């Protein structure tokens with residue numbers, strides 16, 4: 346479970362302070378599939394970065410499964426992230442010199458130092474329907490396929506939560522729908538919580554819950570379908 350309480354984040358540039366998140370409260374339960382939407386600059390990426398322990402709030406608290414992540418030191422935040430969270434990025438962030446297999450294996454073998462990873466990597470690649478592409482390199486894949494690999498890479502450590510900042514922004518509408526459908530299937534299969542931001546009205550309606558931000562506050566929070 347993710348619990349965000351009275352979250353505040355400002356950016357300071359010289360004398361100028363820009364308020365970005367202004368006292369935001371949000372609770373997301375296990376296995377939810379949530380879209381964070383709102384106009385450009387409303388704080389979607391900032392909120393996801395804070396939940397993902399990539400950034401620190403000015404005040405307020407974020408708790409994930411009982412751990413107050415907003416007060417973790419950098420090193421603790423790093424290992425919490427590696428063990429509990431998965432990330433999917435707008436620009437895929439695959440390692441170009443690695444095969445599909447090696448990209449998906451990376452968080453397990455290199456970051457967590459696990460051995461005997463082959464079965465788990467293949468299980469996840471099978472789940473996302475890319476088992477026949479394991480020896481390909483990212484530049485031999487379409488954008489949609491790259492993002493499927495990124496979904497597998499996020500899932501491989503069996504995280505409780507996957508955070509995705511505009512995962513479909515660089516995809517055509519057909520591929521975008523496929524990636525969202527895949528995320529949904531994986532959410533059902535592994536009961537992983539998915540929180541993603543999007544600008545795309547078609548994609549947001551695929552979510553079961555839609556949280557709308559405006560000027561760093563929640564303007565609307567509704568379940569969908």
Ligand SMILES: Nc1ncnc2c1ncn2[C@@H]1O[C@H](COP(=O)(O)OP(=O)(O)OP(=O)(O)O)[C@@H](O)[C@H]1O
Pocket residue numbers: 356357358363365383384385386387388389390391392
């Ligand atoms: N590193 C930074 N330094 C200063 N200001 C920042 C920084 N990152 C974000 N901001 C400001 O914080 C506000 C919220 O930005 P954020 O990226 O969270 O919005 P967003 O909702 O993700 O927008 P978009 O839809 O364009 O991705 C914006 O006003 C932005 O200019």
Ligand SMILES: [Mg+2]
Pocket residue numbers: 389390391510
């Ligand atoms: Mg953003």
